[in-house]
Amino acid sequence: MKKIVLILVALLAFNTHAQECGTPISLTNQVFNIPANYDAQFCVSIKFHIVRETDGTGGFDATQIPNAINYINQFYNSHLINVSSIGFDYINNSNLNAFDDAEFSQLTAINNEPNAINFYIVNSAPYYGRAGAIISNNLVIRIDRVLAPTAPHELGHCFNLLHTFQGTASETGGCAELTNGSNCSSCGDNVCDTPADANIGATGGYSPDLTNTMSYYTTRDHFTTQQGARMRNAIGGSSILQATLSNQCASIIGSSNICGISNYQYTFSNPQNTTVIWSITSNLQIITSSNTGITVKAINATISGLATITANLNGQIYTKIIWIGEPTFNISRASTQEESCDIKFHYVKYVIGNRKLSDSYSIQVFTAGVTATFAANDRIIFNVPKNYTGLLEFTVKATNSCGFTSFFTEDMINMCGATARVDNSTPSAITFKVYPNPTEELVNIDLRDQNNQPEKGAIISGELFDLIGQSKLKVEITNNKAVFSVSGLKKGIYIY
The missing domain is CATH 2.60.40.10 (Immunoglobulins)
Structure with missing residues (x-):
């Protein structure tokens, strides 16, 4: 007997972690249009304010400012964002050097430069660092965190980034991002190429990016492509951040x-x-x-x-x-959780991998009756007739100044609502059919192997969850079939 786990959906688990970041989080998703100069390098000015003791002793070593700029640029340059120093000053105040969060407004009002990111460095603070808000030109950072990931992290908040675990970890506000990413544009950190993160590591069904700058994990070294795009849109679209741009920055x-x-x-x-x-x-x-x-x-x-x-x-x-050279990219089908149906169409999504914003893309669909449009987050949405079962065939073409590259895709599409697709890279390549769907009482599950033959000699564990991740019932499927009752469940949508 072989045992196959059909679908594994883990319940959400929460944890409490010590505060590293004091930035106040807004639950309003601030969205900006792509700026006209999107492909140009954005040069952002930083003014350093070094807080010392009242007698002028202590404080960050100003000769290390070039190293701080270089360190920050390691995180930002690949996203066409470059920061540069327009100078520094000293603030001799022992009370503010032992910084308390209630003093944020007081400190950031001193020597404030409206045409730069104001980077205040203090000796001690109740957190590693804090930006004034999600989109701000002010941040305060502890002296021992200037040459550490805290600096690009807090600057990321200034540029409209949330924590990767926003809404998903306990007591962070907002709505949780599902582990399948299907609500990634409206929940969590509102960025779709950062996996769901509950700030508990790779456990409990989560597979977070453990090196993302906007996380709380130990080793943080990068922003994702879509985080970079979100920051660039904010820099180009926010009046606060537009004021920090410089035409004099070397580039x-x-x-x-x-x-x-x-x-x-x-x-x-x-x-x-x-x-x-x-x-x-x-x-x-x-x-x-x-x-x-x-x-x-x-x-x-x-x-x-x-x-x-x-x-x-x-x-x-x-x-x-x-x-x-010519463009290089790939095409893959998005999670079935991103698919939907209405009275006419089955909306199937594909993802353009390694997409470059400087390339232009076009699509040719060969399957009759199917149309396609490009959408946000590198998606292509195919409008497939709802009752269609068969091959979806299309070519995506990417063009740059060197030429073009075409990627042909042929994929099996099942009738909307009749079947669920299982990743064919798994050894068994099992597909399953759930019917009737919707239902009020009994549900049937039939399983087939990669040759569309009944799957024999297998014990398959199935589990039904509601949309907030709570397990509602379990079923064992033996020799191809299972029948179970859902009559005791409330009306709604469930995940098998």
């Missing part, structure tokens, strides 16, 4: 694509004409370089992939992200 300007083995010139806006140290990734070679620019080309005509050009200006690092 590398040039094509986002390199094709073949042609030479490509990149200029460096270096207002002081300071000496620049250039470096590149191994898939590029330098032809010429100066303090105001660099010329590079790909190492050969067949290579493709990401490349970077880096300028070191007095210890501050500026990076240009480049794609060599």
Whole structure:
């Protein structure tokens, strides 16, 4: 006998963790349109305010400010966000240096620069750091957390990011993101490429991103693509953050694509004409370089992939992200939990993986009667006739300045509401049919193997959950079939 777990849905488990971040969280999802200059590098100014003792002793070492800028830029440069220092000042006040949260407004009113992110550094605080709000130009950080993930974390709050566990962990407000991600755009942190996170690690059915900057986990080193997009939209759309943008920030300007083995010139806006140290990734070679620019080309005509050009200006690092060659991407079907039906259509979603915003995308559908549209979060929504069972065939084409790449997909679509799809990468490739659906009394489950034959000799555990994750009943399916009653359940939607 082989035992197969049909679907495993874990109940939500909650935990309480010590506070690292004091940022007040807004439950209003602030959404901004994509700015017209989305593909340009955003240069954000930071003004450092170093709080010391009243006698002028102590405080953050100002010579470490370039290191702080470089550290923050390691998190932000790949998302075309670059921070730079416009200077620093000292605030000699022992009371504020032993900072209390009730003093936030008092401290951030001192020497405040409206055209920059105001970065206040204190000796002690009841938390590692705090932004003024979700979207703010003020933050306070403890001196020992300046060169740690707390700095990019609090800046992320200034740029409209929530914690990855927002709404899902205990006592965080808002609505919990489901582990299948089907409500990712409206619950949790409102970002769909950050997995559901209850701040309890990879347990209880959760598989969170344990290295995400906006989490509370130990090793934090990155933002996701959609977190980057959310921040860029906020910087370009919020009047508070627009004021922090600078035209004087050094930046590398040039094509986002390199094709073949042609030479490509990149200029460096270096207002002081300071000496620049250039470096590149191994898939590029330098032809010429100066303090105001660099010329590079790909190492050969067949290579493709990401490349970077880096300028070191007095210890501050500026990076240009480049794609060599034609687009590369993939297509996969989204979770069935994202699918829905109405009186006419079965709405099936696919995901464009490794999508680059600088590429343009088009789609051609070969299945008669089916239409498709591009949607948010790298989704494609197919409008499939509700009663259709058969192959869905389509091609997605991505184009950049080097050419195009096409990805053909052929997938089996079952009649809406009649079957549920199981990942065919599993060894048994079991599919199951649940009927009648909807029902008022009895439910039948039939199982088939990858050859559409009745699945024999298997004991399969099934479980029914409501939409908040509470188990309602369990059933064991033997030799292909099971019948159970739901007459004792309340009217509603349940998950098998």
